[in-house]
Amino acid sequence: MAIREILEVPDPRLKTISTPVETFDDELKTLVEDMFETMYDAPGIGLAAIQVGVPKRVLVIDLQPEDEEAEPEVCNAHGGEEHTHQPLKKEPRIFINPEILDPAEDLVTYQEGCLSVPEIYADVDRPATCRVRYQDLDGKVHEEQLDGLMATCIQHEMDHLEGILFIDHLSRLKKQMALKKLEKFRKAA
Template sequence: MILPILIHPDPRLKKTCDAVADLSDDRLALAKDMLATMYDAPGVGLAAPQVGVLERLIVLDCVKDGDPEPLVMFNPEILASSDETNVYEEGCLSIPEQFAEVTRPKEVRVGWIDEKGNPQEKDFDGLWATCVQHEIDHLNGKLFIDYLGPMKRQMMTRKSQKLKRERARV
């Protein structure tokens, strides 16, 4: 099922999410729906707070060409990050049609629980590293525009507010 995506500014996007206590059928179904929503949008990542669920769950798939490689992460956390950085032009499904360059660690090691309840750990680099950091930020109430200067952030927030009002009229 395709879920509605919250648009910034929405107070739920600025909240810190709770840990997922157990992998119930409802949570597994939510992860499946989030993947469907992400692919439909289309995007390369989606965090539970973006669909109004304040729990530590993200989905991502940074494969642009070729077979999809969906990843579902419950309670993801960055365990280590490189001193070397990368700059990527980031966007967000909750801040549609707006992009900005963001500097983040080039490589990160992430730990999480998979859909079967097994602990996982993996090193990510490039777009995957940027995406997983972006989505984990959502779980901590942080948006990519929070990395920008105040004027650019305000401008993007105003554009998002306008888009949100226009969509509400439809």
């Protein structure tokens, strides 16, 4: 497994429309393992293959809910002050060749961010629920009704497969402001 470089705007590869996966082999398994390692390292909750420069219709998602059954961890990573927090539980999900079958008409607003647009967050409206058909690592087809953050996350990641970033859903003015903020962040870093 390896951590791969995450492409960031304005890299033109992020505008690539990804092609379907046709071969379910060890190369695909390695890509998925690398994508999880990269996403957890970033850290993030979703990653599309194109974000690591591979124009294939592959997504990984892990909403990483708090593990209520685990013992709270003591942490002093932030400025040396000790505090406790609930550890996260890994629930990795793989979506290969995903397609949305019937998005809900009612919309929900989430504040979204993206590993390819670091440090920028904005409210985006998306269908509240959606039915998704996808394949797993063995090529087996699944269908599932998704809602809440998972529905938003899969729609966000599926946009990447079409060369769309979450900031493309913003008004032109808000998108320009977001890109200027990103430029300032990069200069400061």
